[in-house]
Amino acid sequence: xxxxxxxxxxLDEQQQRAWRALLVVLNRAMPEIERTLKEHDLLSIQYGxxxxxxEAPESTRRLSDLAEDANMSQSRLSxxxxxxxxxGDIEVDNDTDDGRVKLARLTPKGRRRLERLAxxxxxxxxxxxxxxxxxxxxxxxxxxxxxxxxxxxxxxxxRT
Amino acid sequence: xxxxxxxxxxLDEQQQRAWRALLVVLNRAMPEIERTLKEHDLLSIQYGxxxxxxEAPESTRRLSDLAEDANMSQSRLSxxxxxxxxxGDIEVDNDTDDGRVKLARLTPKGRRRLERLAxxxxxxxxxxxxxxxxxxxxxxxxxxxxxxxxxxxxxxxxRT
DNA sequence: CCAGAACAGTTGATGCGTCAAGTACCATCT
DNA sequence: AGATGGTACTTGACGCATCAACTGTTCTGG
Numbered sequence: 001x002x003x004x005x006x007x008x009x010x011l012d013e014q015q016q017r018a019w020r021a022l023l024v025v026l027n028r029a030m031p032e033i034e035r036t037l038k039e040h041d042l043l044s045i046q047y048g049x050x051x052x053x054x055e056a057p058e059s060t061r062r063l064s065d066l067a068e069d070a071n072m073s074q075s076r077l078s079x080x081x082x083x084x085x086x087x088g089d090i091e092v093d094n095d096t097d098d099g100r101v102k103l104a105r106l107t108p109k110g111r112r113r114l115e116r117l118a119x120x121x122x123x124x125x126x127x128x129x130x131x132x133x134x135x136x137x138x139x140x141x142x143x144x145x146x147x148x149x150x151x152x153x154x155x156x157x158x159r160t
Numbered sequence: 161x162x163x164x165x166x167x168x169x170x171l172d173e174q175q176q177r178a179w180r181a182l183l184v185v186l187n188r189a190m191p192e193i194e195r196t197l198k199e200h201d202l203l204s205i206q207y208g209x210x211x212x213x214x215e216a217p218e219s220t221r222r223l224s225d226l227a228e229d230a231n232m233s234q235s236r237l238s239x240x241x242x243x244x245x246x247x248g249d250i251e252v253d254n255d256t257d258d259g260r261v262k263l264a265r266l267t268p269k270g271r272r273r274l275e276r277l278a279x280x281x282x283x284x285x286x287x288x289x290x291x292x293x294x295x296x297x298x299x300x301x302x303x304x305x306x307x308x309x310x311x312x313x314x315x316x317x318x319r320t
Numbered sequence: 321c322c323a324g325a326a327c328a329g330t331t332g333a334t335g336c337g338t339c340a341a342g343t344a345c346c347a348t349c350t
Numbered sequence: 351a352g353a354t355g356g357t358a359c360t361t362g363a364c365g366c367a368t369c370a371a372c373t374g375t376t377c378t379g380g
Contacts (some may be wrong), residue, residue, distance in 0.1 A: 010282060014298045015290050021305035026186065027231040028312040041165075043336080048183075064358060071187040076337060078360055099333045100358040122170060129182075130175050132311035133304060138174045140300035144293060145181035151292035152188040203366080224328060236367060238330055260328040260375045326377070337366080348359075 029128040031035045036124050039118055041087075045070060046080055047121065050089065050106065059106035062095070066104055089113055189288040196284050198268055201247075205230060206240055207281065210249065210266065210274045219266035222255070224265055249273055 011019060034044045042050075052069045056093040061069075067077040080103065088131050089110030095101035106114075131137060171179060199223045202210075212229045213219050221229075227237040241264065244250040249270030255261035266274075290298060 009279075009286060011285065011290070013284075013296070014302045018302035018305055019285055019289070020296060021302065022185075023310040024309035024312060025182075025305060026190070029308075030186070031231070045336095062358085071191070073338070074359060075339075075361085079336075098346075098358085102359070119169075125171065125179055126169060126175075128312065129179070129308055130171070132308050135174070137300075137304040137307060138178055140297075141304040142174045142178035142181065144297040144301040144304075145185060146177055147297060148189075148289055148292050149181040149184035152184060152288065205366095222328085233368070234329060235331085235369075239366075258328085258376070262329070321380100323380095324378085326375100328375075329373085331370105331372075333370090334368085336365105338365085339363090340360105341362105341363105343359075344359085346355105348354085348356100350351100350353090350363100 020040055025129070032128060033121070033124045034091065040120075042117065043080065045072065045076075046084055048145070049081065049084065049115065050110060053090065053104060053106035054111060054114055060103050063092070063102045063104055084110070181254065185289070193281070193284045196280055197268060197277065200280075202277065203240065205232065205236075206244060207277065209241065210270060213250065213264060213266035214271060214274055219271070220263050223252070223262045223264055244270070
């Protein structure tokens with residue numbers, strides 16, 4: 001561990017390198033990935049919603065859980081789910097147990113759409129990120145980012 | 161499932177883990193970092209512009225180079241630089257050599273602003289990312305992301 | 321030279337994300 | 351039962367990013 005200083009605590013050289021590289025990845029790779037999805041009339045946040053539903057039991061999730069998955073506000077979810085419903089990819093029903101809750105369900109049409117898009121999306125991710133990395137680097141990346149992600153989610157659970 | 165050369169090429173388990181963790185980092189850490197800057201009336205893209213200028217010789221860069229740094233469109237830069245100019249953090253002058261070009265220069269006021277904000281920004285980055293990682297993980301992250309970033313920039317330079 | 325292409329930057333319209341305010345429902349306590 | 355507070359979701363306004371269209375400047379080939 002670095003010196004637990006009282007001073008501003010700058011980033012050391014490794015941290016600086018990692019941080020700047022992360023920003024480059026965000027600024028270069030992400031827009032391109034988004035672009036491919038947008039050519040098929042989906043935002044990446046909507047793609048994520050379809051994936052979350054496809055992986056859920058009964059292809060169904062509460063809207064608030066769906067929002068939590070992607071760390072997005074309920075407002076944003078409400079806005080972005082409209083298109084998916086109008087397009088017939090998702091159906092939304094009131095929960096019979098709790099009148100406040102609504103349940104989103106992936107329709108067969110939505111699933112087909114996801115299955116059609118997934119290979120294109122994965123191809124982007126591979127081309128932009130993983131084609132540059134060997135197995136060792138990929139494992140190291142998964143471990144480091146996984147640790148950070150775990151920390152972020154734990155930390156979030158303590159928030160009020 | 162035979163491995164024929166023309167099938168979709170899914171992500172293997174490590175890649176899947178790395179990719180999902182990266183998305184979590186983006187969705188959780190980045191908004192929080194942005195939030196701190198916004199409390200001081202700066203977008204993170206504007207913070208990046210100030211940093212780029214502070215590191216440039218004469219604290220000066222061409223607008224188009226500034227846009228290239230952050231991989232943003234000239235249009236976006238044009239919109240976002242307005243506030244910085246109006247606020248006196250940056251001054252913009254025509255290049256005497258090339259009538260098309262404008263040069264952005266960080267003012268002393270802008271530099272003070274940056275120096276005031278940097279510690280807060282770094283504290284966020286440390287808290288959200290690097291406090292979760294030991295030295296080995298940080299080095300691995302820097303190496304892997306650095307490789308990806310290098311690949312992205314090289315690839316970009318070949319585009320036209 | 322000069323015509324066209326390429327480069328540098330700006331502007332305005334449109335769509336998405338954020339925020340504040342609102343409706344509706346449920347849980348708890350007295 | 352009624353009051354209070356918390357949860358789930360929607361809506362509309364506003365700010366930022368994207369895109370297309372535009373002005374103005376420099377470069378290039380004939």
